[in-house]
Amino acid sequence: MDNSTIAAIATPMGGGGIGIIKISGPDALSIAESIFFKIDAKSDKPVHLSDSVVVSSLKSHQLSYGNIVDSSNGRILDEVLLAVMKAPFSYTREDVVEIHAHGGAFVLKGILNLVIEKGARLAEPGEFTKRAFINGRIDLTQAEAVIDIINARTLTSMDIAASQIKGGLKSQIEDMIEQLLHILAEIEAAIDFPDEVGDAVNNELALDNIQKHVVLPLKALIEQYENAHFLRDGLKLVIVGPPNVGKSTLMNLLVNKDRSIVTSIPGTTRDLIEDTFNLRGFPIVITDTAGFHDTSDPVEIIGIKKAQENIENSDLVLFMVDAASKIKHEKRIVFDKIKHKRLIIVLNKTDLLDSDPRLDLPKEWEDIPRVNISARYNKGIEDLKGMITDSYVKDMPENRSSIVPNLRHKKALEQSLKTASSAMEGLRSGRHYELISIDIQSIINFLGEVTGITTKPDVLDNIFSNFCIGK
Ligand SMILES: Nc1nc2c(ncn2[C@@H]2O[C@H](COP(=O)(O)OP(=O)(O)O)[C@@H](O)[C@H]2O)c(=O)[nH]1
Numbered sequence: 001m002d003n004s005t006i007a008a009i010a011t012p013m014g015g016g017g018i019g020i021i022k023i024s025g026p027d028a029l030s031i032a033e034s035i036f037f038k039i040d041a042k043s044d045k046p047v048h049l050s051d052s053v054v055v056s057s058l059k060s061h062q063l064s065y066g067n068i069v070d071s072s073n074g075r076i077l078d079e080v081l082l083a084v085m086k087a088p089f090s091y092t093r094e095d096v097v098e099i100h101a102h103g104g105a106f107v108l109k110g111i112l113n114l115v116i117e118k119g120a121r122l123a124e125p126g127e128f129t130k131r132a133f134i135n136g137r138i139d140l141t142q143a144e145a146v147i148d149i150i151n152a153r154t155l156t157s158m159d160i161a162a163s164q165i166k167g168g169l170k171s172q173i174e175d176m177i178e179q180l181l182h183i184l185a186e187i188e189a190a191i192d193f194p195d196e197v198g199d200a201v202n203n204e205l206a207l208d209n210i211q212k213h214v215v216l217p218l219k220a221l222i223e224q225y226e227n228a229h230f231l232r233d234g235l236k237l238v239i240v241g242p243p244n245v246g247k248s249t250l251m252n253l254l255v256n257k258d259r260s261i262v263t264s265i266p267g268t269t270r271d272l273i274e275d276t277f278n279l280r281g282f283p284i285v286i287t288d289t290a291g292f293h294d295t296s297d298p299v300e301i302i303g304i305k306k307a308q309e310n311i312e313n314s315d316l317v318l319f320m321v322d323a324a325s326k327i328k329h330e331k332r333i334v335f336d337k338i339k340h341k342r343l344i345i346v347l348n349k350t351d352l353l354d355s356d357p358r359l360d361l362p363k364e365w366e367d368i369p370r371v372n373i374s375a376r377y378n379k380g381i382e383d384l385k386g387m388i389t390d391s392y393v394k395d396m397p398e399n400r401s402s403i404v405p406n407l408r409h410k411k412a413l414e415q416s417l418k419t420a421s422s423a424m425e426g427l428r429s430g431r432h433y434e435l436i437s438i439d440i441q442s443i444i445n446f447l448g449e450v451t452g453i454t455t456k457p458d459v460l461d462n463i464f465s466n467f468c469i470g471k
Pocket residue numbers: 242243244245246247248249250261262263264265266267268269291348349350351352373374375376377
């Protein structure tokens with residue numbers, strides 16, 4: 001493993017009350033020592049630590065007040081608080097020093113440069129967390145939860161990340177692996193000493209254990225992904241319809257800003273416009289699309305194609321039609337493209353009608369949830385929001401801080417489940433123990449991908465590269 005000392009600015013760039021430079025590794029303390037000066041109470045001048053106290057003798061987990069000084073020219077860079085967290089009681093399990101300086105980009109870069117001059121190297125994105133993982137302080141699911149916490153946009157997604165960082169998913173996976181190791185030990189014994197323990201493997205019991213302690217928990221976790229992944233990723237909502245029905249007006253209303261251009265000219269929205277908003281505590285990722293219609297405009301054609309792809313990846317489609325106009329051929333064309341998705345029909349511009357829209361809707365549309373709104377006059381929007389929530393809330397877990405695997409976990413869980421079925425099939429049909437043993441080992445490997453024990457290096461690199469620098 002890389003034994004260098006790494007450093008980075010851990011707070012976002014831009015002005016701020018404070019900014020933090022983080023240093024981790026074997027030289028963290030000596031580097032800090034070479035640039036941190038205490039203030040002498042009598043002369044009010046910075047004194048070098050070697051004249052008073054050295055950083056390594058500073059108490060762990062306490063703040064010390066002083067100055068950062070470039071000793072080559074005696075210049076004071078900033079007045080700071082220094083926090084020392086000695087190994088192994090730190091985020092990375094290495095010696096860690098945090099310099100809490102003022103939060104200007106210029107001063108932070110100056111201090112970071114000094115730290116690098118003294119022997120640290122710039123940390124890569126996620127490298128602090130990667131070290132926490134490699135040094136065994138956290139598993140991969142907990143490392144991923146760190147990104148989720150940083151990216152969380154709602155309380156619910158934060159709750160999920162928080163239960164994952166506590167090790168909720170990790171401990172479930174570890175329990176399954178432990179059960180499998182028991183079964184594996186018996187099977188291996190039967191392979192190695194067929195005479196002594198030949199009948200010691202109780203296939204019925206092994207089957208029972210795999211079913212109860214592996215298959216059922218795996219199924220529950222996969223189902224939890226299906227039902228609740230949008231709690232972490234956001235529910236993907238897409239607004240679709242013919243041109244000029246008010247799709248962009250609704251988008252702007254929902255995200256509460258002028259995100260999409262609204263004009264009375266059909267074909268205004270050509271590209272996909274995406275934004276997020278928080279609906280009653282749930283994250284929603286909403287996309288406004290180009291109106292579907294026959295057009296020869298090449299830009300619009302690309303926009304319509306992109307809209308189609310987006311529909312396929314969405315969780316819920318808002319199919320918008322103009323309540324004041326008749327259901328025309330164009331609307332039917334749109335409908336055919338979305339009818340396989342979960343839908344809400346949104347009848348807009350009801351302000352132009354004296355009475356309720358005349359429901360000359362095609363038969364096929366009758367059973368689809370439907371709502372009347374006026375996007376321009378902000379009417380019916382609460383009803384629409386209620387319908388959006390209802391459309392997925394019914395599948396949602398009771399406990400909002402429950403464990404929700406991410407897509408990467410889910411794929412590994414599905415492979416584990418598939419292999420578990422194969423192992424059970426083998427036990428039932430009396431397949432040779434050597435083959436069953438291979439299956440069980442590969443379930444353990446797939447489960448290990450979730451927690452990071454058997455995850456391939458390129459997958460790990462990919463996960464950590466999604467972090468920001470300084471985490
Ligand atoms: N009367 C009325 N006009 C609306 C309503 N919603 C949108 N419009 C108007 O319809 C036109 C097209 O709106 P826009 O949001 O750009 O439609 P899009 O092409 O579907 O995105 C604009 O002139 C809007 O002001 C509504 O609820 N009532």
